[in-house]
Structure formats: structure tokens, C-alpha cells
Amino acid sequence: MSYPNQVLIxxxxxxxxxxxxxxxxxxxxxxxxINQLSETGLSYxxxxxxxxxxxxxxxxxxxxxxxxxxxxxxxTYAALVPNRKGLEKALEADVDEVAVFMSASETxxxxxxxKSIEDTLPVLEEVVQxxxxxxxxxxxxxxxxxxxxxxxxVSPEQVERITHRLFEMGVYxxxxxxxxxxxxxxxxxxxxxxxxxxxSAERLALHFHNTRGMxxxxxxxxxxxxxxxxxxxxxGLGGCPYAKGATGNxxxxxxxxxxxxxxxxxxxxxxxxxxxxxxxESSLQRPLKSHQMEIHRADL
Ligand code: HMG
Ligand code: MG
Numbered sequence: 001m002s003y004p005n006q007v008l009i010x011x012x013x014x015x016x017x018x019x020x021x022x023x024x025x026x027x028x029x030x031x032x033x034i035n036q037l038s039e040t041g042l043s044y045x046x047x048x049x050x051x052x053x054x055x056x057x058x059x060x061x062x063x064x065x066x067x068x069x070x071x072x073x074x075x076t077y078a079a080l081v082p083n084r085k086g087l088e089k090a091l092e093a094d095v096d097e098v099a100v101f102m103s104a105s106e107t108x109x110x111x112x113x114x115k116s117i118e119d120t121l122p123v124l125e126e127v128v129q130x131x132x133x134x135x136x137x138x139x140x141x142x143x144x145x146x147x148x149x150x151x152x153x154v155s156p157e158q159v160e161r162i163t164h165r166l167f168e169m170g171v172y173x174x175x176x177x178x179x180x181x182x183x184x185x186x187x188x189x190x191x192x193x194x195x196x197x198x199x200s201a202e203r204l205a206l207h208f209h210n211t212r213g214m215x216x217x218x219x220x221x222x223x224x225x226x227x228x229x230x231x232x233x234x235x236g237l238g239g240c241p242y243a244k245g246a247t248g249n250x251x252x253x254x255x256x257x258x259x260x261x262x263x264x265x266x267x268x269x270x271x272x273x274x275x276x277x278x279x280x281e282s283s284l285q286r287p288l289k290s291h292q293m294e295i296h297r298a299d300l
Contacts, residue, residue: 001224006265008229009252010044010175010205011037013280014065015080016249017237019049019056021284027061029283031068036276037234038072041268042252046078046099050086056241066093078139082113087127091134098131100124100171101141104159105148108179112143112242121165128169140171141207146183146191149243156191160198173205175231178218180245181211188218192225201226208250210236215250216258223264230255235277235288251290253277 014034018025030048037045047069053060062079071077079095081087090098102120103109109117128138145159163174176195183191195204206222206229208215219230232252240246256268274296281288287297 003223003262003264004226004228006228006267007223007259008044009042009255009266009268010046010078010229010231011042011234011252012046012207012231012249013037013233013235013237013252015046015049015059016231016239017233017235017280018058020239020241020246021058021237023284024058024060025283027064027068029280030061030065033276033280033283034065034069034077036279037273038070038075040272040276041266042273043074043267044076044078046080047095049080049082050089050093051080051082063089063093066090066095080141081127081131083123084126084130087131091131091136095136097137097139098127099139099141099175100127100166101143102162102166103143103148103179104154104162105144105151107150108144108148108243111150112240117162121169124166125169128171132170138169138171139205140166140169140174141177142166142174143177143179143240143243145176146178146187147180149180149245156194159191160195163195163199167199167203173203173229174199175205175207175229177207178209178215179240179243181209181214181247183208183218184214185217185221189221189225192222192227196225196227201228205229205231207231209238209246209248210250211245211247216254219250219255219258234273234280234290235293236290237280237288248289251288251292253292254290257292
């Protein structure tokens with residue numbers, strides 16, 4: 001079995017990690033956390049989302065966060081946008097790149113962004129075109145690719161069809177999301193190998209939620225299929241408020257630990273990452289659930 005020497009980790013903690021938090025974390029703490037993450041060797045951080053603050057109150061200070069963070073050269077600071085209004089704010093904040101998002105299942109798409117799949121496509125297409133004319137790269141997310149909390153099974157052909165549409169619009173990469181953490185390694189192997197054959201491994205990323213503890217096993221399968229880009233959130237924070245059961249993302253610290261132990265280079269300094277985890281833990285006033293953060297707390 002061959003594995004890539006280099007793996008790119010995209011940290012989504014400040015966005016996916018915080019969007020589901022009940023308490024409002026202060027702007028000062030968000031900015032400090034992102035500044036700490038910037039010093040860990042991570043080269044990509046999704047810092048916030050420019051969505052309707054009534055839908056995601058936890059990130060209602062997106063503009064302040066995006067404009068107050070210290071930008072470290074070489075790090076890409078990205079933000080999630082659902083529509084033109086969000087893009088305008090993201091451009092005003094001058095984020096480095098934007099990410100558009102939609103779901104492979106109709107009901108999750110409707111619940112998450114209040115539109116059918118067919119009605120979402122032209123909205124995203126407009127965002128991609130405008131972002132590109134403003135010289136911003138655009139990433140695409142496709143959610144519920146291994147299963148939907150409302151509809152259950154999602155067909156790999158449906159995932160393929162929408163991924164194709166996203167690439168046609170001009171996104172440079174599609175991050176395939178296991179939004180509620182239901183994918184199992186054999187399912188992931190079968191589906192991902194098929195999508196890699198269709199789109200190529202270079203253009204795909206994987207976004208695992210660890211709801212049922214399968215994220216690292218699924219990551220291994222993704223690596224075997226040749227995928228080199230993985231999303232994670234420090235300490236396993238995260239979840240989508242419009243997908244029941246969508247608990248934390250795969251923990252970036254557990255991901256870095258596994259990859260580095262396997263001899264695959266991430267460029268991320270694990271002790272520094274855990275320090276950043278400790279900071280957000282004390283801001284949120286609760287322990288983070290990842291293995292590495294537990295080890296860190298126990299000083300093992
Ligand atoms: P809508 O209500 O259909 O929007 O929401 P609308 O266009 O009809 O406008 C209604 C109101 O919203 C108007 O305000 C707009 O100005 C305002 P009013 O006139 O009533 O005062 N509005 C906005 N305000 C700020 N920023 C905006 C914006 N757009 C409209 N961008 C909308 C549609 C998409 C906006 C809404 O459904 C929404 O914000 N949804 C976001 C949900 C979300 O953020 N979910 C979590 C992220 S996705 C995820 O976690 C999955 C992922 O991690 C991958 C995975 O795990 O699978 C990416
Ligand atoms: Mg997610």
C-alpha cells in the first residue's frame with residue numbers, strides 16, 4: 001500500500017468548530033485562538049463564515065474576526081459563504097479565499113440553506129464567478145456524501161453529479177463531507193476510489209465528522225485512495241446545527257499525531273497545536289474530547 005509523503009490539513013475549528021457552540025465566544029478570544037493556530041505550522045485556516053447571523057449566532061462577529069486576526073505570511077485564511085451577500089462581506093474583509101457549500105441530500109440542503117439543490121446551484125455559481133473576478137480562489141464543500149441525517153443513504157452517483165457541477169462552476173477543490181459521521185471504512189473505500197477515478201485525487205479533500213469514532217479509520221482509507229487533503233478541528237470541536245447528530249470534526253491533533261507517527265509529513269507542530277487547544281478549552285470552560293487533548297491534560 002502506498003501513502004503520500006505530505007498531507008495537507010485544513011483547520012476548520014474557528015468555523016465548523018465554533019458554529020455549533022451555544023455560548024458566544026468573545027471576538028478577542030476567537031482572534032487570539034486563530035493567531036495561536038497560525039503559529040503551529042498549519043497553512044490553511046477557515047476562520048469564520050459570512051452566513052445569516054440569525055442562523056449561526058455563534059459567528060455573528062465574522063467581519064471583526066476576519067479583519068482583526070494577524071495574518072501570517074504563507075497561511076491561507078478562508079471563510080465560508082452561502083450567497084452573494086456573504087461574499088460581499090468576505091471580500092470587504094479581504095479573506096484569502098472563500099468556500100461555498102451545499103449538500104448531496106435534498107432535505108439537509110433545504111434545512112441548512114433554505115433552498116432546494118437545483119435552486120442552490122445558480123446561487124453558488126454566481127458567488128464563484130464573482131469571487132474569481134475578485135481574484136479569490138474558491139473551494140467547494142459537499143455535505144452528507146456518505147449519508148444524511150434526514151434521508152439516510154445518499155447515492156454515490158448523486159454525489160458525483162453535484163461534485164461535477166461544482167467543478168464546472170470553477171471551484172478548485174471539493175471537500176466531501178461526512179456531516180454526521182456515518183461513513184464506514186469499506187463504504188468510504190468504495191466511494192472514494194470511484195470519485196478519485198472520476199475527478200482525480202488532487203482535486204478532492206475529505207471532511208470527516210467523528211460522531212461514531214470512524215474518522216481516523218476513514219482517513220486511512222482516504223490516504224490509500226491517494227487523497228492528500230483533510231479537514232479537521234482542534235480538539236474535535238464542531239458540528240452543523242442543521243444536521244442532528246453532527247458532533248465534532250475529526251480532531252486535528254489526533255489526525256496530526258496519526259499521520260506523523262506513520263511518517264507522513266503535515267508540517268504541524270503537535271505540542272503547539274495542543275497549546276492552542278488548551279487556550280480554547282479554557283475560553284469555552286470545558287475539556288475538549290480528543291485523545292491528544294486528554295493526553296495533554298494528563299501530562300502523559
Ligand atoms: P434565507 O433566510 O433563505 O435568506 O437564508 P434570504 O436570502 O431569504 O434572506 C433572508 C434574510 O437573511 C435577509 O435579512 C438577508 O439580508 C439575510 P432581512 O431582510 O430579513 O433582515 N441574509 C444574510 N445576512 C447575512 N449574511 C448573509 C445573508 N444572506 C441572507 N450571507 C441563508 C439563506 C443561506 C443565508 C441561511 O440559510 C444561512 O445563513 N444558512 C447557513 C447555515 C450554516 O451556516 N450552516 C453551517 C455551515 S455548513 C456545514 O457545517 C457543513 C460543512 O462543515 C461540511 C460538512 O460537515 O458536511 C461545510
Ligand atoms: Mg462540517
